[in-house]
Amino acid sequence: MAVDKSLISGSTTLLILKLLSEKEMYGYEMIDTLAKRSENVFELKAGTLYPLLHTLVSQGHLTCRELDCSGKIRKYYRITKEGRRFLRQKTEEWNEYAGAVARVLSFGGNAYGTV
Amino acid sequence: MGLSDYLNTLTAQMRCKKARSLVAEEISAHILDQKEAFMAGGMDEDAALKESIRQMGDPVTVGMEMDRIHRPRPDWKFLIFIAVFSVIGLFLQYEMNQLSIDYTYVDYFPRHCVYTVVGLIVMAVLYFLDYTIVGKYALRFWGLLTVYFLWAGLFAPLRNGSHGYIQLTLYLYVPVFAGLLYRYRMQGWRGLCKCLLLFVFTALLGIRCTGLYNVTAFLSLTILIMITAAVHRGWFGVPIKRTIGLLWAAVCLAPILFICLGGLAAYQYDRLMAMISMFSGRGDTTFNYVAHAAQELLSAAKPLGNSGSSIAERLPYIFTDYIFTYVVSCYGYLAGAAVVLALLGGVARIFRLSSRLTNELGWMISFGCGCVFGIETLHYILTNFGILIFAQTYLPFFSYGLRASILTYSFSGLLLSIYRYKDVVGEVRKFPEFKTKVRVKVKLEVEKEEE
Numbered sequence: 001m002a003v004d005k006s007l008i009s010g011s012t013t014l015l016i017l018k019l020l021s022e023k024e025m026y027g028y029e030m031i032d033t034l035a036k037r038s039e040n041v042f043e044l045k046a047g048t049l050y051p052l053l054h055t056l057v058s059q060g061h062l063t064c065r066e067l068d069c070s071g072k073i074r075k076y077y078r079i080t081k082e083g084r085r086f087l088r089q090k091t092e093e094w095n096e097y098a099g100a101v102a103r104v105l106s107f108g109g110n111a112y113g114t115v
Numbered sequence: 116m117g118l119s120d121y122l123n124t125l126t127a128q129m130r131c132k133k134a135r136s137l138v139a140e141e142i143s144a145h146i147l148d149q150k151e152a153f154m155a156g157g158m159d160e161d162a163a164l165k166e167s168i169r170q171m172g173d174p175v176t177v178g179m180e181m182d183r184i185h186r187p188r189p190d191w192k193f194l195i196f197i198a199v200f201s202v203i204g205l206f207l208q209y210e211m212n213q214l215s216i217d218y219t220y221v222d223y224f225p226r227h228c229v230y231t232v233v234g235l236i237v238m239a240v241l242y243f244l245d246y247t248i249v250g251k252y253a254l255r256f257w258g259l260l261t262v263y264f265l266w267a268g269l270f271a272p273l274r275n276g277s278h279g280y281i282q283l284t285l286y287l288y289v290p291v292f293a294g295l296l297y298r299y300r301m302q303g304w305r306g307l308c309k310c311l312l313l314f315v316f317t318a319l320l321g322i323r324c325t326g327l328y329n330v331t332a333f334l335s336l337t338i339l340i341m342i343t344a345a346v347h348r349g350w351f352g353v354p355i356k357r358t359i360g361l362l363w364a365a366v367c368l369a370p371i372l373f374i375c376l377g378g379l380a381a382y383q384y385d386r387l388m389a390m391i392s393m394f395s396g397r398g399d400t401t402f403n404y405v406a407h408a409a410q411e412l413l414s415a416a417k418p419l420g421n422s423g424s425s426i427a428e429r430l431p432y433i434f435t436d437y438i439f440t441y442v443v444s445c446y447g448y449l450a451g452a453a454v455v456l457a458l459l460g461g462v463a464r465i466f467r468l469s470s471r472l473t474n475e476l477g478w479m480i481s482f483g484c485g486c487v488f489g490i491e492t493l494h495y496i497l498t499n500f501g502i503l504i505f506a507q508t509y510l511p512f513f514s515y516g517l518r519a520s521i522l523t524y525s526f527s528g529l530l531l532s533i534y535r536y537k538d539v540v541g542e543v544r545k546f547p548e549f550k551t552k553v554r555v556k557v558k559l560e561v562e563k564e565e566e
Contacts, residue, residue: 047171047173048172050145054538058184075141
């Protein structure tokens with residue numbers, strides 16, 4: 001199902017931080033994992049991902065290091081303690097927002113349904 | 116559009132040239148990974164590359180975003196911290212000068228102002244200079260400092276029988292050692308041994324040329340902590356726990372052996388005994404007169420305001436060694452606690468910012484400077500409380516003297532330069548060709564994927 005891009009862009013930071021809270025990853029791996037887990041709903045462009053990753057590193061939410069992986073040098077990103085705190089805060093915000101949207105939608109449905 | 120055209124267009128949007136290679140390498144690696152994935156899915160090489168570049172997005176937009184992120188940014192908080200502490204330092208020096216001029220007969224304050232200006236000029240030069248030259252020319256800087264100390268040891272005039280007045284300059288070895296550790300990382304045991312040999316030579320030179328032990332001891336402690344941090348971070352690829360254990364066992368044994376083999380002169384032995392007598396509570400008040408005087412002044416202090424004690428009459432060199440006692444005695448112990456907490460807060464911030472740095476050299480220099488400020492602040496406070504009795508102490512931003520000023524502001528300049536270029540310098544933490552736990556873990560994951 002095609003999803004409005006503006007819905008995805010607002011939650012990209014949250015999704016990336018969530019992925020990195022599980023294990024450290026390199027850029028391509030993040031895009032691939034996100035696409036697989038969301039059954040291709042979240043097809044994040046690399047041109048969006050890298051500026052976001054670099055911003056999060058600059059803000060101290062992520063750190064990065066280079067690792068030799070089967071002869072290829074890859075830049076791995078890892079979430080910091082500050083990043084985990086930020087993720088918890090963003091998750092709470094998202095849950096509040098998603099709950100509010102769900103309540104409004106279900107309220108509308110019930111109202112019309114009971115008339 | 117080919118890969119090189121894409122990368123050229125993207126990096127051309129970035130005004131900061133130093134950051135370009137950092138971004139180009141990563142984007143290029145991503146495009147090649149994506150191309151391989153497409154080829155594995157059955158595409159031919161040309162089509163795979165074109166599609167990978169297309170999926171990357173508009174190079175101008177990506178480049179503009181990267182330009183916004185990767186540009187030099189001053190650390191305003193640290194700049195304000197330096198400004199505030201410099202002003203407080205000048206104010207305290209003025210007040211102490213007024214108080215002690217009747218005893219010293221010398222007006223030190225104009226000189227202190229000149230030293231502060233010299234320090235600020237050094238800071239400004241280092242701030243705008245690219246700090247990575249410390250890594251690039253580490254061995255040359257080490258050679259220059261060593262020649263200076265050899266010259267000073269042989270030809271500089273003696274004061275009170277030693278060259279103790281130059282000993283604070285020894286701390287300039289700290290950023291140089293950060294550069295040396297950085298230079299010899301990835302060289303395994305060979306690199307670590309080179310660093311240890313240079314360290315031993317530097318420590319012996321410090322004792323020989325200054326004729327005093329205290330700064331050399333704290334410099335050695337700082338460099339050993341830096342070597343430990345480098346080993347712990349996997350810079351040399353040697354077994355971490357075993358190497359750190361061996362290193363610190365040798366560090367603990369060396370002074371014991373030195374004393375047992377008669378390395379201390381009779382007067383040095385007496386000093387050591389005096390220090391031990393302070394700890395055991397059987398202190399002879401004539402033997403430790405200064406320490407006891409400082410303790411009495413501190414215990415007579417009020418929470419806020421002047422205790423009325425005649426500090427300038429009772430303590431020597433308050434403008435270098437007993438500034439904390441002066442603050443507590445004249446402004447109250449709450450004021451003294453505020454100054455110490457603010458300084459230690461500044462040190463904690465240096466360590467916090469260091470941990471965020473992705474550039475390895477910047478991290479090591481910042482870590483080393485933080486260690487010096489932290490160790491010297493604690494040492495200063497303990498000396499003022501009479502717990503340590505080393506002569507010639509130094510409180511960053513407050514102590515009088517040209518060398519104290521140059522040390523404070525050169526480290527501040529280096530730290531400001533590191534934080535300014537933190538999003539710019541194109542180098543991240545690398546792991547050498549050896550089996551760290553992380554690398555083995557990554558290898559295992561790759562092998563699993565391949566299966």
